[in-house]
Amino acid sequence: MSRVLVVEDESAIAELIAIHLRHAGHEVTVVADAASAAAEVDRVLPDLVLLDWMLPGHSGLSLAQRWRAQARTRELPIIMLTARGEEPDKVAGLDAGADDYVTKPFSTNELMARIRAVLRRKAPEALDVPVQVGALRLDPATRRVSHGDQEVKLGPTEFRLLHFLMTHPERVHSRVQLLDRVWGDHVFIEERTVDVHVKRLREALAPVHCAAMIETVRGAGYRLTQPRPSAAG
Numbered sequence: 001m002s003r004v005l006v007v008e009d010e011s012a013i014a015e016l017i018a019i020h021l022r023h024a025g026h027e028v029t030v031v032a033d034a035a036s037a038a039a040e041v042d043r044v045l046p047d048l049v050l051l052d053w054m055l056p057g058h059s060g061l062s063l064a065q066r067w068r069a070q071a072r073t074r075e076l077p078i079i080m081l082t083a084r085g086e087e088p089d090k091v092a093g094l095d096a097g098a099d100d101y102v103t104k105p106f107s108t109n110e111l112m113a114r115i116r117a118v119l120r121r122k123a124p125e126a127l128d129v130p131v132q133v134g135a136l137r138l139d140p141a142t143r144r145v146s147h148g149d150q151e152v153k154l155g156p157t158e159f160r161l162l163h164f165l166m167t168h169p170e171r172v173h174s175r176v177q178l179l180d181r182v183w184g185d186h187v188f189i190e191e192r193t194v195d196v197h198v199k200r201l202r203e204a205l206a207p208v209h210c211a212a213m214i215e216t217v218r219g220a221g222y223r224l225t226q227p228r229p230s231a232a233g
Contacts (some may be wrong), residue, residue, distance in 0.1 A: 002047035002119055006030045007037040007063075008081065009055055013104070017050060017081075020108050021115075025128050025141045034058035038066075041073060044183070048119060053082035053093065061096050068097035077122040079114060081106070131166045134227040136210050138166055147208035157182070158201045165214065165224035174221040198222055 004021050008014040009032045018028045029046070031037050033056040041049070049067075051060040060080065067073035080093040085103035093101045099118050102111055128141040136152075138145045140163060145152040154162065160182050165173070173181075175191040183193075202211040215223050 003027045003029070003044070004115070005037065005040055005046040005049045007032075007034070007049060007055065007060060008052045009033060010052075016108065017111070020112055024112060025143065032056070034060065034063050037063060041067065041076070045072070045076065045180075048077040048079065048115065048122070050079050050081050050115075051098070053080060053084050053089075061093060064093070064096040064098055075122070077118045079118060081111070131163070133166050133169050133213070133224065134210075136166070136205075136208070136213065136227070138163055147210060150208050152204055152208055152210075154204050155200065157197050158204060161197055161201055162224075165222070169224050169226065172217045172220045172223045177221065194222075 053060045079100045080098040083104040130139040175194040205211045
């Protein structure tokens with residue numbers, strides 16, 4: 001599960017890509033020009049950007065260069081998706097900071113494979129790989145959480161929070177770190193919001209006796225731990 005920003009001014013291509021991404025379980029935002037793309041990244045940091053070169057206003061190339069020059073977006077995964085297929089164009093795109101370069105026309109299967117490869121290198125927890133801690137299992141592809149035969153109902157934010165914690169078990173994460181990784185560096189979210197969603201997550205996990213897995217580490221943040229075995233009766 002990841003947030004993908006598609007920057008593409010050809011609506012038919014943008015819709016085709018968005019359909020395949022959503023089918024794979026990703027959250028997708030589509031914009032058609034460089035200004036909108038810059039504003040969207042300023043609003044919330046995505047896990048990956050599919051970036052066309054030829055855009056209204058500024059080019060995708062200049063946008064990639066700008067993102068690579070800024071500390072907040074320096075590590076932002078970028079795949080250039082463009083009709084410019086000559087070798088000098090590919091070199092320019094990669095030198096501008098693209099992690100991969102895909103030319104049009106393209107195979108959607110190949111594009112999805114390249115997206116998975118970039119996410120695997122840059123953000124492994126964003127992939128649709130089921131994760132399990134104890135008997136608690138989370139499947140990003142189906143967006144289901146279960147404990148044995150019992151399904152756990154979670155809202156989208158609690159799902160992302162649990163996913164991140166389960167892919168980084170036993171590690172303490174500060175509220176700022178959780179905001180950055182779960183909320184996508186959203187500038188309008190306050191740190192106290194993390195506490196609210198942790199409380200909701202614990203309430204959702206309580207019926208399957210997993211609430212205690214989400215521990216508060218005083219003065220540091222939160223962590224997910226292996227469930228403790230219950231005492232024999």
